[in-house]
Amino acid sequence: GQNIDQPTEMTATEGAIVQINCTYQTSGFNGLFWYQQHAGEAPTFLSYNVLDGLEEKGRFSSFLSRSKGYSYLLLKELQMKDSASYLCAVRDSNYQLIWGAGTKLIIKP
Amino acid sequence: IAGITQAPTSQILAAGRRMTLRCTQDMRHNAMYWYRQDLGLGLRLIHYSNTAGTTGKGEVPDGYSVSRANTDDFPLTLASAVPSQTSVYFCASSVSTSGGTDTQYFGPGTRLTVL
Numbered sequence: 001g002q003n004i005d006q007p008t009e010m011t012a013t014e015g016a017i018v019q020i021n022c023t024y025q026t027s028g029f030n031g032l033f034w035y036q037q038h039a040g041e042a043p044t045f046l047s048y049n050v051l052d053g054l055e056e057k058g059r060f061s062s063f064l065s066r067s068k069g070y071s072y073l074l075l076k077e078l079q080m081k082d083s084a085s086y087l088c089a090v091r092d093s094n095y096q097l098i099w100g101a102g103t104k105l106i107i108k109p
Numbered sequence: 110i111a112g113i114t115q116a117p118t119s120q121i122l123a124a125g126r127r128m129t130l131r132c133t134q135d136m137r138h139n140a141m142y143w144y145r146q147d148l149g150l151g152l153r154l155i156h157y158s159n160t161a162g163t164t165g166k167g168e169v170p171d172g173y174s175v176s177r178a179n180t181d182d183f184p185l186t187l188a189s190a191v192p193s194q195t196s197v198y199f200c201a202s203s204v205s206t207s208g209g210t211d212t213q214y215f216g217p218g219t220r221l222t223v224l
Binding site: 004031033041042043044045048087089096097098099100101102 | 149150151152153154157167199210212213214215216217218
């Protein structure tokens with residue numbers, strides 16, 4: 001079967017750095033996505049990785065290792081507004097997205 | 110309209126009733142999707158449409174049907190609602206399904222409760 005694993009919840013301090021990990025086992029791989037979802041709202045796109053390595057976009061970076069079936073999302077200089085759930089999704093061989101359950105990130109002052 | 114709209118925002122429905130969730134996008138995207146999101150589970154694909162006039166089944170299609178008469182609209186119908194269909198339903202769209210960054214954009218969701 002297909003599986004995406006992420007930690008259920010993480011806590012971090014305002015101004016700090018946090019790394020959210022995602023491991024996957026899917027039938028084929030055609031890219032990995034990270035989305036942010038605030039409580040009661042729709043998911044919004046953060047990043048996309050299809051080749052190994054680090055993609056940086058402002059305070060957010062995403063890393064991919066296809067051989068290890070592993071990705072992480074790195075959030076720097078955390079702000080209170082970063083409190084949200086972060087969803088990892090892999091596009092499989094059928095070009096459908098397989099979603100993890102999401103990691104709820106709690107930011108404390 | 111800008112982006113994707115869904116209606117209604119929320120609904121309480123008696124079991125056995127028929128319900129249609131509406132989804133409209135104005136981005137001229139070819140592909141559209143319906144997901145359900147339940148606590149502790151990832152988004153699960155119900156049905157999708159790669160282009161107007163075609164539809165396909167996702168991971169959890171039973172009890173749901175869709176149609177895609179034109180590019181903009183992608184309604185989801187529950188023929189006879191059951192309590193296990195209580196969930197938050199998200200409609201999404203993307204330019205295509207052919208790969209690349211092809212990001213999916215989501216509507217605001219419909220919170221459905223079936224009693």
